[in-house]
Amino acid sequence: MEILRTENLTKIYGKGTNKVVALDNVSLSVEKGEFIAIVGASGSGKSTLLHLLGGVDKPTSGTVYVDGKDIYKLNEDALAIFRRREVGLIYQFYNLIPILNVVENITLPLALDNREVDKETLNNLLKLLGLENRKNHLPNELSGGQQQRTSIGRALITNPAIILADEPTGNLDTKSSEEIVELLKKTNKEYKQTIIMITHNLEIAKVADRIIKLEDGKIVKEVE
Amino acid sequence: MNLLNKLTIKNLILNKKRTIVTIMGIILSVALITAVSSMYASGISSLINFEINRSGNYHAHFKNVPASSLATFKNNLGVSKILITKDLGYASINSENPDKPYAFIKAYTKDSLDNLSVNLTEGRLPENESEIIIPTHLKTNGRLELKVGDTITLNVGERISSDGAILKQNNPFRNDPESELSEKIINPTRKTYKIVGIMNRPPSTVESYSAPGYTFITYLTPENITNDLDLFVQYTKKGLKNAYGITANLLNVDEDLFVKVNKNSNITEEDYDNYVLMMEKAKYPVNLNTYLIGLETNPLNPTSITGLGTVVLIVLAIIVFTSVFCIKNSFNISITEKIKQYGMLKSIGATKKQIRKNVFYEATILGLFGIPLGILFGFLASYILIIISNYFLKDFIIGGGLLIFKFSYLALIVAIILGIITVYTSAIKSAHQASLVTPIDSIRNSNNIKINPKQLKTPNIITKLFGIGGTISYKNLKRNKKKYRTTVISLVVSVFVFIALSSFMNLAFIAVDEEVKLSDYNLSIFIDEKDLAPQKITEATSLDNIDNYSILRNNGFLIPKANHSKEYLDWYEVENYKEAYIDVYSIGDTQYKKYLKTLGLDYNETKNKGILIENYKASKYNSQTKKTISKYFHIYAYKKGDTINDLEVAKVTSTPPFGFKNRQSSYLIVSDEYFNQNFTTNSIQIVYKSSNASKVQDELDNLFKGEDYSIENIEENVRMMNSLYTLIGIFLYGFIIVVTLIGITNIFNTITTNMELRRQEFAMLKSIGMTKKEFTHMIRLESIFMGIKALFFGLIIGIALSYLIYYALGKELGISYKLPIMAILIAVIAVFLLISLIMKYSMNKINKQNTIETIRNENI
Known part of the structure; x- marks a missing residue:
């Protein structure tokens, strides 16, 4: 079943001589439960693609369908709600709210939706993330790996259609990186979670079902 | 660079x-x-x-200085200017004031005329020794009318007492027939002067109120600078710093002792005695x-x-x-x-x-x-x-x-x-x-935010009431406690000072109003009746715009054995039948008859009796309870038919006639006929209720020109008091506004910067799906939380202060305490307006940012 499809997705920054084509007519289809890695050099358009998929940026032209819905036809508020329910974002620098503790950060998307937190789901998730003993810690009391696991928890809690991870291991040491990748793989296998991950590291990319290589805003190679 | x-x-x-x-x-x-x-x-x-x-x-006035000493003054480096005057002596003039029968002639040099507060009202200053200027009060007080251009001849000599003492301006005129001492003028010299100007009455340092001579000033020519001079000395800037030392040097006395006694308040008796001895030996008397x-x-x-x-x-x-x-x-x-x-x-x-x-x-x-x-x-x-x-x-x-x-x-x-x-x-x-x-x-x-989880504890009610937005904003205020504290304190101070100030101003205006309400008349004139033509009084009471008036004459009885009321005796803890003094007033025939009518009394029956007004309010401060208690009661126990001395009491009442509303006391009202038979008085007071007090005042001024009178215009007083309070208000409010503005610059900087620093956080919240509305809601809550906190403390302190001000000032006025609701409302609205404006400003800035750019910028 197809969960995500882009058609001729294009993003152009700037005008005239400053014009940069970050994404050039990218068409892509993702099946539910797929784990995709996007690789490419700096400036190849990886992050732009990811942000457009997540509905946090606006394309210059082209469309993004999630679950058959054209997300850029939604108004701003509806798009925000779409992000909160259907997309889980994971950043290189975690982007946790420094004044909220682990549990509060993880449940933030639910809280924004005024949804009750299912205790059991939360506990299972904390166990999966290995954060059972860190529930009430603030981000600055956690290691980098723990912070990233918290942000993965935040992405998973809403049971979103897709998880978009922007270099989730970029700021971590090897051991923590392996743990994070393992965790993503596990959620992909156990929950049939669709994941699209950007990475520099080819070793890490290898865990994915499919590797897409971007160059100058175009897909140059797809590896199964 | x-x-x-x-x-x-x-x-x-x-x-x-x-x-x-x-x-x-x-x-x-x-x-x-x-x-x-x-x-x-x-x-x-x-x-x-x-x-x-x-x-x-x-700076210093040296007396009786001979011309030979002038050089000492001129050579002193601390002296910048010497103003020379000389007393020429007394001459009898036709003054009607029995205590001031003389002209006292002084001679001033040009410098002295310019520097010793000789303020001309007309004419010019004297320029030679045959020209003279006279004071205004020669006419108003002495009733001797001399004009500019007149020539007067004076026999100028020395006042000498019958016991041989030479008398000066500080010795009042000796005209008491019962005293053994009398005085006369000796060694008169005949002098003719031309009056060239009229000046204001000289300051009391030159002519005191008891001085027997009106000051006339003529020109002092250099050849007349001989002896017995008065030197008014100005010191240089440098000299001023050691003014006392220089004075001591000029007097040729011990500098240390002179400075010590003149500058220091704690001196020993011995020092003082030495000082007196020393000053007796000083070259000249001095006034600093x-x-x-x-x-x-x-x-x-x-x-x-x-x-x-x-x-x-x-x-x-x-x-x-x-x-x-x-x-x-x-x-x-x-x-x-x-x-x-x-x-x-x-x-x-x-x-x-x-x-x-x-x-x-x-x-x-x-x-x-x-x-x-x-x-x-x-x-x-x-x-x-x-x-x-x-x-x-x-x-x-x-x-x-x-x-x-x-x-x-x-x-x-x-x-x-x-x-x-x-x-x-x-x-x-x-x-x-x-x-x-x-x-x-x-x-x-990330180091500048050191957070302790405990410090971020949020009451459940916040989460329940305001959702996650409320929690985040609440926690954020707590995280930035220190930064926001200054913001909150600035607001708190502005709020409470504003409230306290408004209460103070309010009270000041109420006090003025109360003063108006206190009296039933709005214009009053005191006139010296002695030489006054009686028709002037009639004229004064038949002017236009007068609604009501009373002509008050006042004297009193000494009651050898006064019969006081029990309340009075208890209150003051005194014995009865002791000597007491009671005021007696007549109020003018017209008013008297009117008054009798309101009391239901007959004129012929009452005219030789007195009406006792009992209108006394006693106040006492109790030092134990720290409260002032006051009570109305009768001072006397007299009833209708009793006699006070020889005066029969026609009625005892608390209703006073017109013009007495503000007199809280006990006194007698009698007919003019009775008053004139039994008492004398030199001055009368007319009180008016007028629809146009200023106009009546002008007409009275006109009517009594040249007489000895004084007018009190209560409305004018009120206007003056109000403008004084408005002025104080401008200063106080001006001050607090500027202090508040300084505070606002701080609030502005704190809030905008804080929003700026949280850009990334906001971007993240948006990226995980916070809608614009929710975001706005969150920011708004933050300003509300901050405003509530500031107002909570600001209002409490402000109200407490306003009560204190009331307690210190208002209680006396007998006004009950009122919450300064207007000020509180203004403060509440101003605080929220201010915070939300600043928040809105920063929010607009943040909303303009591209979520993705922000995240990306921070990631690089």
Whole structure:
């Protein structure tokens, strides 16, 4: 079943001589439960693609369908709600709210939706993330790996259609990186979670079902 | 320019708005300092001017100096000017004032005429020894009318007492027939003068109220400068600093003892005795103009002008403190923002000292803009304030003495020094903090927020009521407790000072109103009846615009054995049948008959009786309960038919006739017929209720021109009091507004910067799906939480203060305490308006940012 499809997705920054084509007519289809890695050099358009998929940026032209819905036809508020329910974002620098503790950060998307937190789901998730003993810690009391696991928890809690991870291991040491990748793989296998991950590291990319290589805003190679 | 400094300037330009707001804070604070010190300096010079105008421009007055000693004065380096006058003596004139039968002729040199407060009302100053000027009160008080151009011949001689003593202006005229002493003028010289001018009555230092001679002033020619001179000496600026020492030298007495006794209040009896002995041996008697010396030498001396100096010092301290408190925050903010930069600079080898210097460089740049502009605005403000003050004061001060603007170097220096102190004190802590930044801090970029989970505990009710947005905003306020504390405190102070001030002003106006309500008349005139034509009284009571009037004559009885009421005796714990004095009034026939009608009495039956008014309110302060209790009761136990001395009481009542509403006492009202038979009085008072008091006042002035009278216009008084309070209000509100503005610059900087610092956080919240509405809601809650906190403390303190003010001032007026609801409402609205405006401003800025750009920028 197809969960995500882009058609001729294009993003152009700037005008005239400053014009940069970050994404050039990218068409892509993702099946539910797929784990995709996007690789490419700096400036190849990886992050732009990811942000457009997540509905946090606006394309210059082209469309993004999630679950058959054209997300850029939604108004701003509806798009925000779409992000909160259907997309889980994971950043290189975690982007946790420094004044909220682990549990509060993880449940933030639910809280924004005024949804009750299912205790059991939360506990299972904390166990999966290995954060059972860190529930009430603030981000600055956690290691980098723990912070990233918290942000993965935040992405998973809403049971979103897709998880978009922007270099989730970029700021971590090897051991923590392996743990994070393992965790993503596990959620992909156990929950049939669709994941699209950007990475520099080819070793890490290898865990994915499919590797897409971007160059100058175009897909140059797809590896199964 | 040093690279670091270049960077600072770039940063200041980059954060243009904050830089401007910070500079504005500095401008406001320096302007306030300048205005306060400049107003004070202007006030002092106004006082000096007023004093010089009133009693002359001199520092010491030496008496009986022979011309041979003049050189000693001239050669003294501390002396800048010598004003010479000479008393020529007394001459009898046809004055109608029995206590002032003489003209006292003085001769002044040109300098003396110019400097010793000779204020002409018409004509010119005398220019030779046959010209003379006379005082205005010769006519008003002595009823001797002389005009400019008249020639008078005077037999000028010395007053001598029958016991042989020579009499001067400080010896009143000896005309008491029962006294054995009398006086006469001896050795008269005949002199003819031409009157060339009329001057105001000289100050009491020249002609005291008991002086027997009207002061006439003629010209003192150089050849007449012989002996018995009066020298009014001005000291040089340098000399003033040692005014007492120089005076002692001129007197040829011991300098130490003279200075000690004149300057020091704690002197021993022995010192004083020695001083008296020494002064007897001094070359001449001396009078020091200590008031003027004090004003000119030590303008900040707290004791010199009723503690005004102290008040100014306290106010300046408050301004500096408030300003440092607020401006400090701006520096602190700029440091927090630049931590990354400082860390980076350190990692490439900048030393602590360089970083610290860099912060001070920033302070210098800001100060260079803020301080001169602040001084400029400060002087401008004080100039305008003086114009405004004079507008309100002109009703009060008749005959000069308005405030004069004076550019004071002292004020300028004070402003510069305090301005520099303010700016650098504000920067010190930030400079220190910046120097402590380590390179690693810049890499982590998270160190400035050290959070303790406990401190972020949020009550469940917040989450329940306001959702996650509420929780985040609540926690954020707690995280930035220190930063927001200054914001909250600025608001709290503004709120409570505003409320307290409004209560004070309110009370002041109520007090004035009460004073109006207290009396039933609005115009009153006292006239000396002695030589007054009776038809003038009739004329005075038949003017237009008079609704009601009473002609009051007053005298009294001594009751040898007064019969007091029991309440009175209990209240004062005294015995009955002791001597007492009771006032007796007549109120004019017309009013008397009218009054009898209201009481239901018959004129013929009552005219030889008295009506006893019992209208007494006693107040007593109980030191134990700390309360003032008051009670109405009768002073006397007399009833209808009783006699007081020989006067039968026709009625005892608490209803007074017109004109007595404000007299809370016991007194007798009698008919004019009875009064004239039994009493005499020299002065009468007419009280009016008029629909146009000012017009009646003008007509009365016209009617009694040349007579001895005084008019009190209560409406005029009220108007004057109101304008005085308005003036005080302008000063107080002006002060608090500027202090609040300084606070607002701080609030603005804190809030906008804080929003700026949380950009990334906001972007993240948006990226995980917070809608614009929810975001706005969250920010709004934050301003509400902050506003509530500020108002909570501000209102409590404000209301408490307003009650204290009421307790100190209002209770006396018998007004019950009222919550200053208007002020509270204004404060509440102003606080929320202010915070939400600033929040909205920063929110707009944040909403303009692209979510993705923000996240990306921070990630790089």
